[in-house]
Amino acid sequence: MPELVFFSGTMDCGKSTLALQIEHNRSARGLEGLIFTRDDRAGEGKLSSRLGLVTKATEAGPGFDFYAHLVGHLSAGGRADYVIADEAQFLEPGQIDQLARIVDDLGLDVFAFGITTDFRTKLFPGSQRLVELADRVEVLQVEALCWCGARATHNARTVGGRMVVEGAQVVVGDVNRPEDEVGYEVLCRRHHRRRMTAAAARAAALSPDVLPVDTADDGCG
Structure with a gap:
């Protein structure tokens, strides 16, 4: 039976790499898929991995109708055996309904990849x-790691190197360049x-006047 599958995780855990791997494995067996993305770091109409792999994709912007x-x-004679939708967290809820309808009405597998929560959790x-x-x-x-070595479970946004918890939900940036604006x-x-x-x-470790943790919010009562 065809399925709508959501592959989720934090940033930097290999979601886009897996999307590209699924595309490679299926196309190598003669299947043809349609690839969609939204606001990829490599630019419009591309699905890219931080490992340097890139493939062409259809940009699914606001108002785009997947179904x-x-x-x-298909009506024009095209072929589609499956659908891949990367950066699915940026899609509108109605667009997710369209992906589900593709599974139910057209009988195609849909593989969606995305981050679950934003920088505000x-x-x-x-x-x-x-x-x-x-x-x-x-x-x-594939576990992304916090700087302390523990499993990373949350995405943080930085502005000028400082973490922020307010602002627009979607601002495109790069997890590998947190020193950027x-x-x-x-x-x-x-x-x-x-x-x-x-x-x-690092700053706390170098300064004798700054503690390495925020003791006012350490959850210890």
């Missing part, structure tokens, strides 16, 4: 709808709560 696109593609609307509708939710097993970093829950990024930890 109508598939019907039009709030669910992305697209990810929330995927959790509600997906036949399976798969948490990726807008960057991202993955942290364990403890250090996300304390707003302790790698840069903040």
Whole structure:
């Protein structure tokens, strides 16, 4: 039976790499898929991995209708055996419903890849709808690590190197360049709560006047 599968995890845990691997494995066996993405770090109309792999994709911006696109593609004589949707957290809830309809009405597997929560630890609307509708939710097993070495479970946004917890939900940046004006970093829950990024930890370690943790919010009562 065809399925809607949601592969989720933090930033830097290999979601796009897995999407590219699924595409490679299926295309190597003669299957043809349609690939969609939204706001990829490599630019419009591309699905890219931090390992340097890139493939062409259809940009699914606001208002894009996945179901109508598939019907039009098939009606024009095109072939589609499966669908891949990367950066699915950025999609609108209605677009997730369209992906589910592709599975149910057109009989195609849909593989969606995305981050579950934003830098404020709030669910992305697209990810929330995927959790509600997906036949399976798969948490990726490649663990991203916090600077302390613990498993990273939260995404942090930095502005000028400092962690922020307010602002627009979607601002495109790179987890590998947190020193940029807008960057991202993955942290364990403890250090996300304390707003302790790698840069903040280094600064605290070098300063005799700054403690390495925020004792006012250490959860110890």
